[in-house]
Amino acid sequence: MSAYAIFIKEKTVDPDELTVYAGKAGASLDGHPARVLAAYGGHVTLEGPDHEGVVIVEFPTLEAAKAWYESPAYREAREYRFRGAQYRAMIVEGL
Template identity: 45%
Template sequence: MPAYLLFLREAPVRDAAEMAIYGEMNRSNPRDPKLLPLSVYGAIEALEGEAPDGAVLLQFPTAEDARAWYESPAYQAAKVHRLKGADYRAMIIQGL
Protein backbone atom coordinates (compact mmCIF):
# COMPACT_ATOMS: atom_id res chain seq x y z
CA MET A 1 0.00 0.00 0.00
CA PRO A 2 1.62 3.33 -1.00
CA ALA A 3 2.53 5.96 1.52
CA TYR A 4 3.35 9.61 1.11
CA LEU A 5 5.86 11.77 2.93
CA LEU A 6 4.61 15.35 3.02
CA PHE A 7 6.80 18.30 3.99
CA LEU A 8 5.09 21.66 4.55
CA ARG A 9 7.23 24.79 4.81
CA GLU A 10 5.28 27.03 7.16
CA ALA A 11 7.00 30.37 6.41
CA PRO A 12 9.59 31.80 4.03
CA VAL A 13 13.15 30.53 4.24
CA ARG A 14 15.04 32.33 7.02
CA ASP A 15 18.55 31.05 6.16
CA ALA A 16 19.18 30.46 2.46
CA ALA A 17 22.72 29.20 3.10
CA GLU A 18 21.43 26.39 5.33
CA MET A 19 18.80 25.46 2.75
CA ALA A 20 21.51 25.37 0.07
CA ILE A 21 23.54 22.94 2.21
CA TYR A 22 20.41 20.82 2.71
CA GLY A 23 19.75 20.73 -1.04
CA GLU A 24 23.34 19.85 -1.88
CA MET A 25 23.42 17.05 0.69
CA ASN A 26 20.21 15.57 -0.74
CA ARG A 27 21.52 15.79 -4.30
CA SER A 28 24.85 14.18 -3.39
CA ASN A 29 23.29 11.23 -1.52
CA PRO A 30 22.40 8.17 -3.60
CA ARG A 31 18.72 8.37 -4.55
CA ASP A 32 16.52 5.78 -2.90
CA PRO A 33 14.96 3.76 -5.76
CA LYS A 34 11.75 3.47 -3.71
CA LEU A 35 11.32 7.28 -3.56
CA LEU A 36 9.12 8.88 -6.22
CA PRO A 37 8.88 12.70 -6.06
CA LEU A 38 5.33 13.74 -6.91
CA SER A 39 5.54 17.47 -6.20
CA VAL A 40 8.51 19.60 -5.18
CA TYR A 41 7.59 23.20 -4.39
CA GLY A 42 4.94 23.38 -7.09
CA ALA A 43 2.26 26.06 -7.20
CA ILE A 44 -0.20 25.86 -4.29
CA GLU A 45 -3.82 26.97 -4.43
CA ALA A 46 -5.33 27.01 -0.95
CA LEU A 47 -8.97 25.94 -0.96
CA GLU A 48 -9.41 26.08 2.81
CA GLY A 49 -7.17 27.83 5.31
CA GLU A 50 -3.85 29.47 4.63
CA ALA A 51 -1.50 27.88 2.12
CA PRO A 52 1.95 26.83 3.34
CA ASP A 53 4.95 28.67 1.91
CA GLY A 54 5.99 25.47 0.13
CA ALA A 55 5.27 21.76 -0.06
CA VAL A 56 7.06 18.58 -1.08
CA LEU A 57 5.18 15.32 -1.67
CA LEU A 58 7.16 12.07 -1.98
CA GLN A 59 5.68 8.63 -2.66
CA PHE A 60 7.02 5.34 -1.28
CA PRO A 61 5.75 1.77 -1.70
CA THR A 62 4.97 1.51 2.05
CA ALA A 63 4.91 3.61 5.21
CA GLU A 64 7.87 1.54 6.43
CA ASP A 65 9.86 2.56 3.34
CA ALA A 66 8.99 6.23 3.92
CA ARG A 67 10.03 6.03 7.57
CA ALA A 68 13.25 4.17 6.69
CA TRP A 69 14.21 6.89 4.21
CA TYR A 70 13.33 9.68 6.66
CA GLU A 71 15.23 8.02 9.51
CA SER A 72 18.27 7.10 7.39
CA PRO A 73 21.59 8.53 8.59
CA ALA A 74 22.04 10.40 5.30
CA TYR A 75 18.67 12.18 5.54
CA GLN A 76 19.00 12.86 9.25
CA ALA A 77 22.34 14.60 8.59
CA ALA A 78 20.71 16.79 5.90
CA LYS A 79 17.58 17.45 7.99
CA VAL A 80 19.61 19.46 10.51
CA HIS A 81 20.22 22.09 7.83
CA ARG A 82 16.57 22.13 6.68
CA LEU A 83 15.45 22.87 10.22
CA LYS A 84 18.02 25.66 10.57
CA GLY A 85 16.88 27.12 7.26
CA ALA A 86 13.08 27.18 7.65
CA ASP A 87 10.12 25.99 9.72
CA TYR A 88 8.63 22.74 8.44
CA ARG A 89 6.12 20.09 9.35
CA ALA A 90 6.64 16.55 8.06
CA MET A 91 4.20 13.66 8.05
CA ILE A 92 3.68 10.21 6.60
CA ILE A 93 0.25 9.70 5.02
CA GLN A 94 -0.97 6.18 4.36
CA GLY A 95 -2.38 5.72 0.86
CA LEU A 96 -5.14 3.45 -0.39
Template identity: 55%
Template sequence: MATYIVFTRESTQDQTELDAYQAKVGASFAGHPIKVLAAYGPQQVLEGPAPEGVVIVEFPDTPSARAWYDSPEYQTVVQHRFRGATYRAVLVEGV
Protein backbone atom coordinates in the same frame (compact mmCIF):
# COMPACT_ATOMS: atom_id res chain seq x y z
CA MET B 1 0.18 0.17 0.42
CA ALA B 2 1.69 3.39 -0.92
CA THR B 3 2.82 5.84 1.73
CA TYR B 4 3.47 9.53 1.31
CA ILE B 5 5.45 12.11 3.21
CA VAL B 6 4.07 15.62 2.82
CA PHE B 7 6.40 18.48 3.71
CA THR B 8 5.06 22.01 4.04
CA ARG B 9 7.45 24.89 4.51
CA GLU B 10 5.75 27.36 6.82
CA SER B 11 8.46 30.05 7.09
CA THR B 12 12.09 30.54 6.11
CA GLN B 13 14.69 31.63 8.65
CA ASP B 14 17.99 31.03 6.82
CA GLN B 15 18.09 30.63 3.04
CA THR B 16 21.76 29.57 3.12
CA GLU B 17 20.83 26.53 5.24
CA LEU B 18 17.95 25.68 2.89
CA ASP B 19 20.33 25.92 -0.08
CA ALA B 20 22.69 23.48 1.65
CA TYR B 21 19.76 21.11 2.26
CA GLN B 22 18.65 21.32 -1.38
CA ALA B 23 22.19 20.63 -2.60
CA LYS B 24 22.56 17.51 -0.44
CA VAL B 25 19.10 15.93 -0.04
CA GLY B 26 19.12 14.17 -3.43
CA ALA B 27 22.06 12.00 -2.41
CA SER B 28 20.02 10.66 0.53
CA PHE B 29 17.59 9.08 -1.95
CA ALA B 30 20.19 6.53 -3.15
CA GLY B 31 19.05 3.00 -2.41
CA HIS B 32 15.55 4.07 -1.37
CA PRO B 33 12.38 3.59 -3.45
CA ILE B 34 11.37 7.24 -3.36
CA LYS B 35 9.33 9.08 -5.99
CA VAL B 36 8.96 12.86 -5.83
CA LEU B 37 5.38 13.70 -6.82
CA ALA B 38 5.40 17.46 -6.19
CA ALA B 39 8.10 19.93 -5.23
CA TYR B 40 7.39 23.62 -4.74
CA GLY B 41 5.02 23.88 -7.70
CA PRO B 42 2.28 26.50 -8.05
CA GLN B 43 -0.38 26.31 -5.33
CA GLN B 44 -4.05 27.11 -5.17
CA VAL B 45 -4.86 27.47 -1.50
CA LEU B 46 -8.37 26.24 -0.77
CA GLU B 47 -8.41 26.52 3.01
CA GLY B 48 -6.23 27.96 5.74
CA PRO B 49 -3.03 29.95 5.47
CA ALA B 50 -0.76 29.29 2.49
CA PRO B 51 2.52 27.52 3.15
CA GLU B 52 5.63 28.86 1.43
CA GLY B 53 6.03 25.53 -0.36
CA VAL B 54 4.91 21.91 -0.52
CA VAL B 55 6.78 18.69 -1.31
CA ILE B 56 5.09 15.29 -1.63
CA VAL B 57 7.14 12.10 -1.88
CA GLU B 58 5.85 8.57 -2.39
CA PHE B 59 7.15 5.26 -1.07
CA PRO B 60 5.80 1.75 -1.64
CA ASP B 61 5.00 1.34 2.07
CA THR B 62 5.48 2.84 5.53
CA PRO B 63 8.62 0.83 6.42
CA SER B 64 10.29 2.14 3.24
CA ALA B 65 9.33 5.73 4.10
CA ARG B 66 10.66 5.39 7.64
CA ALA B 67 13.84 3.69 6.40
CA TRP B 68 14.63 6.77 4.29
CA TYR B 69 13.52 9.39 6.82
CA ASP B 70 15.36 7.71 9.71
CA SER B 71 18.48 6.88 7.65
CA PRO B 72 21.79 8.36 8.80
CA GLU B 73 22.19 9.96 5.38
CA TYR B 74 18.93 11.88 5.61
CA GLN B 75 19.23 12.69 9.30
CA THR B 76 22.57 14.37 8.61
CA VAL B 77 21.15 16.46 5.75
CA VAL B 78 17.85 17.33 7.46
CA GLN B 79 19.71 19.34 10.10
CA HIS B 80 20.16 22.06 7.44
CA ARG B 81 16.39 22.12 6.86
CA PHE B 82 15.73 22.36 10.59
CA ARG B 83 18.06 25.38 10.83
CA GLY B 84 16.78 26.95 7.63
CA ALA B 85 13.01 26.93 8.02
CA THR B 86 9.95 25.85 9.95
CA TYR B 87 8.34 22.85 8.26
CA ARG B 88 5.58 20.40 8.93
CA ALA B 89 6.21 16.82 7.84
CA VAL B 90 3.42 14.24 7.83
CA LEU B 91 3.60 10.59 6.87
CA VAL B 92 0.28 9.33 5.52
CA GLU B 93 -0.69 5.92 4.16
CA GLY B 94 -2.65 5.71 0.94
CA VAL B 95 -5.99 3.95 0.59
Protein backbone atom coordinates in the same frame (compact mmCIF):
# COMPACT_ATOMS: atom_id res chain seq x y z
CA MET C 1 0.35 0.03 0.56
CA SER C 2 1.95 3.23 -0.72
CA ALA C 3 2.98 5.97 1.69
CA TYR C 4 3.66 9.64 1.08
CA ALA C 5 6.16 11.85 2.86
CA ILE C 6 4.75 15.37 2.82
CA PHE C 7 6.77 18.45 3.70
CA ILE C 8 5.08 21.85 3.98
CA LYS C 9 7.46 24.81 4.16
CA GLU C 10 5.78 27.47 6.24
CA LYS C 11 8.55 30.06 6.59
CA THR C 12 12.15 30.40 5.43
CA VAL C 13 14.56 31.43 8.19
CA ASP C 14 17.98 30.97 6.52
CA PRO C 15 18.14 30.47 2.73
CA ASP C 16 21.79 29.37 2.86
CA GLU C 17 20.90 26.45 5.15
CA LEU C 18 18.11 25.47 2.77
CA THR C 19 20.51 25.46 -0.17
CA VAL C 20 22.68 22.90 1.62
CA TYR C 21 19.57 20.95 2.63
CA ALA C 22 18.30 20.75 -0.95
CA GLY C 23 21.46 19.05 -2.19
CA LYS C 24 21.70 16.66 0.72
CA ALA C 25 17.99 15.81 0.77
CA GLY C 26 17.95 14.89 -2.91
CA ALA C 27 21.05 12.75 -2.54
CA SER C 28 19.56 11.03 0.53
CA LEU C 29 16.93 9.41 -1.71
CA ASP C 30 19.59 7.42 -3.58
CA GLY C 31 19.12 3.72 -2.88
CA HIS C 32 15.59 4.20 -1.53
CA PRO C 33 12.46 3.23 -3.47
CA ALA C 34 11.15 6.78 -3.71
CA ARG C 35 9.52 8.93 -6.35
CA VAL C 36 9.17 12.71 -5.99
CA LEU C 37 5.63 13.60 -7.03
CA ALA C 38 5.66 17.34 -6.28
CA ALA C 39 8.35 19.81 -5.28
CA TYR C 40 7.58 23.49 -4.78
CA GLY C 41 5.37 23.84 -7.83
CA GLY C 42 2.62 26.39 -8.09
CA HIS C 43 -0.13 25.98 -5.55
CA VAL C 44 -3.48 27.36 -4.48
CA THR C 45 -4.31 27.45 -0.78
CA LEU C 46 -7.96 26.51 -0.36
CA GLU C 47 -8.15 26.50 3.45
CA GLY C 48 -5.89 27.43 6.35
CA PRO C 49 -2.80 29.62 6.32
CA ASP C 50 -0.77 29.96 3.14
CA HIS C 51 2.67 28.36 2.91
CA GLU C 52 5.81 28.74 0.81
CA GLY C 53 5.79 25.30 -0.80
CA VAL C 54 5.08 21.59 -0.62
CA VAL C 55 7.09 18.45 -1.40
CA ILE C 56 5.42 15.04 -1.78
CA VAL C 57 7.53 11.88 -2.05
CA GLU C 58 5.97 8.47 -2.73
CA PHE C 59 7.31 5.27 -1.15
CA PRO C 60 6.02 1.72 -1.60
CA THR C 61 5.28 1.31 2.13
CA LEU C 62 5.13 3.25 5.38
CA GLU C 63 8.16 1.29 6.55
CA ALA C 64 10.16 2.33 3.47
CA ALA C 65 9.29 6.00 4.06
CA LYS C 66 10.30 5.78 7.72
CA ALA C 67 13.52 3.96 6.80
CA TRP C 68 14.47 6.82 4.48
CA TYR C 69 13.51 9.50 7.05
CA GLU C 70 15.65 7.82 9.71
CA SER C 71 18.53 6.99 7.35
CA PRO C 72 21.93 8.50 8.24
CA ALA C 73 21.94 10.53 5.01
CA TYR C 74 18.55 12.14 5.65
CA ARG C 75 19.19 12.64 9.37
CA GLU C 76 22.22 14.72 8.37
CA ALA C 77 20.24 16.61 5.70
CA ARG C 78 17.29 17.46 7.90
CA GLU C 79 19.50 19.31 10.38
CA TYR C 80 19.96 21.94 7.66
CA ARG C 81 16.20 22.03 7.10
CA PHE C 82 15.61 22.55 10.82
CA ARG C 83 17.95 25.56 10.77
CA GLY C 84 16.75 26.88 7.41
CA ALA C 85 12.98 26.97 7.71
CA GLN C 86 9.86 26.12 9.63
CA TYR C 87 8.24 23.03 8.16
CA ARG C 88 5.43 20.64 8.86
CA ALA C 89 6.36 17.08 7.93
CA MET C 90 4.34 13.88 7.93
CA ILE C 91 4.05 10.45 6.39
CA VAL C 92 0.59 9.40 5.22
CA GLU C 93 -0.43 5.93 4.05
CA GLY C 94 -2.34 5.69 0.82
CA LEU C 95 -5.46 3.66 0.20
